[in-house]
Amino acid sequence: MKTYTKQKLTFEQFLEQCLESGLYELVDGEIVEVRVTRNHDDVADFTADSFKDEIKRLNLNYVVKNPAVFKTITANGIEQGRKPDVSVIDKDKWRSNRSAYAALEEPIQLAVEVTSTNWEDDYIDKLDEYQRLGITEYWIVDYLAIGLREYLGNPKVPAVFIFLPAVFIFLLDAEGKYQCTHFRGSERIVSRTFPELTLTAEQILTA
Template sequence: MIQTAKKFYTFEEYLSYHDDTDSKYELVNGELIAIPPASGLHALIMLFLFKQFDKEIERVSLDWVVMPGNLGVRIAENKSRIPDLVIISESQRQAIRSMSSAVLESAPLLAVEIVSAGNPQDDYRYKRSEYAVREVPEYWIVDPIKSKVSVLRLVDGFYDLTEFTGNQKIESQTFPELALTVEQVLAA
């Protein structure tokens, strides 16, 4: 059996990478990691949250934008993640307009990851520490497998965790008036 050496990419190579497919990739320690297509429930939860966040932004007249899972967030020199949803400022939206590859160099206001059966440790462990280093102020982990939503708030460089289940109202510093329960999110 012949093994070929793994190809490691710089951040600049990652930004210009195209493989003539519709596949999305994250850059993790210089390696391209393919993101599998979302399950039906995953996609429905993402759509539900997108609509709820968008309505709340409009209701409160915030100068923010909800972006679905096609906007990268640069974590480090050789690492970029693509959250399922992010909330960005208007200035960040303007900055990505001219980018050939939409990857934020600054932290979004909120990042949301929806846990998939194949990689829960990515969302709970790796992305948690990566988003903290990137200083993402609030990070949601929506877990349909464990029927809970974890809200992590950045305090002094570390995340404080609050978990919500059932018909508990999800408390968010980004959206303090948003009235959503875990049941509503998971019933998407």
């Protein structure tokens, strides 16, 4: 991960200054390049394609973007610019202003992060920011099993969950807090957004 700016930027400044090529996020006021492996890309692409197939099969009112940028706010009030590896967005919301740039400030339906060396961003920082924004469903696809410690804060996940590849799905409850379920091996993924999805954890993790 390479940092390109020292000046603390707002989300709007990030959109103006961010390079068009490559994958960048706004983290703590700085433009940060996110670099991923081919394996990471394959897992993200397989997941996005699976969502697209389900949307087409059932004629669901969603679009899948890989990636789309939106604004989150940290507990300290800092604006962040996040780009999930896969974003599922309400089609009407996406098309409400089709001449606009891809940036969004409202919660999307589902965000997927495929873990890499900056796994703490996915398990701690983005988890808190996505919950705070109100993203209904959040997936962490940990195909490398690199979530090496117990989550902090709320919700807490027992240490037994770690060290093995898994798909973690966080769903907002009635109080706006994430509740987590994990899936491994031949276990069928259970998704609120795609309740008829027939994928297993293994299919995603070994894509």
